Amino acid sequence: MFEQGPFGRQAEEMFSQIAKTFGDTFGEEFAAPFRERALSFRTDIHEDHGRYLLEAELPGFRKEEIDIDYTAPHLTIRAVRQQAEPVSEEDGRRAIRSERRYGEFVRRFYLEDVDREGIRAQLKDGLLKLDIPKKETTISKRILIEGED
Structure with a gap:
């Protein structure tokens, strides 16, 4: 429900995880292109x-x-x-997707x-x-x- 496509948010999360994993292992310079894609x-x-x-x-x-x-x-x-x-559930609303x-x-x-x-x-x-x-x-x-x- 509310998913816009197979590569939208999952791709962003994947690039973020790759940047963290390779940054920890090989250093910040190696991970820079992945991080740039995720938060750019x-x-x-x-x-x-x-x-x-x-x-x-x-x-x-x-x-x-x-x-x-x-x-x-x-x-x-x-x-x-x-x-x-964040909106609290006390207000009668809850976040479905952010x-x-x-x-x-x-x-x-x-x-x-x-x-x-x-x-x-x-x-x-x-x-x-x-x-x-x-x-x-x-x-x-x-x-x-x-x-x-």
């Missing part, structure tokens, strides 16, 4: 005229629940959702040469948009030889 959010990143444009789906989050940090060369987006107080996720959702991105002071963020309708300008860098420089021929 979807993003798109584009590069355009000297800047990165990042869009992250964070439906239901308020801007106060989202933390964005750039510590070279990593950009980290962390969103924390606190679990609501699928909403609670906890900390984190993504970390490797971005070089970012102008950290120029990063701008906007949250609208559950979509976080980051405008991340790159630093001006000179890839090559021509050097002239001084003096007599």
Whole structure:
């Protein structure tokens, strides 16, 4: 009853268990891809005229629940959702199914040469948009030889 498909919630629980099992055995780095799948959010990143444009789906989050940090060369987006107080059966209601996720959702991105002071963020309708300008860098420089021929 109320099950939406054979791979929905079971897949999430399976990835969480795999992350815990392999993280305990082989270390945190090994388990990171599994954990990311279990407690993550979807993003798109584009590069355009000297800047990165990042869009992250964070439906239901308020801007106060989202933390964005750039510590070279990593950009980290962390969103924390606190679990609501459970409804007691004294109120005449009981939970039949609870699928909403609670906890900390984190993504970390490797971005070089970012102008950290120029990063701008906007949250609208559950979509976080980051405008991340790159630093001006000179890839090559021509050097002239001084003096007599």
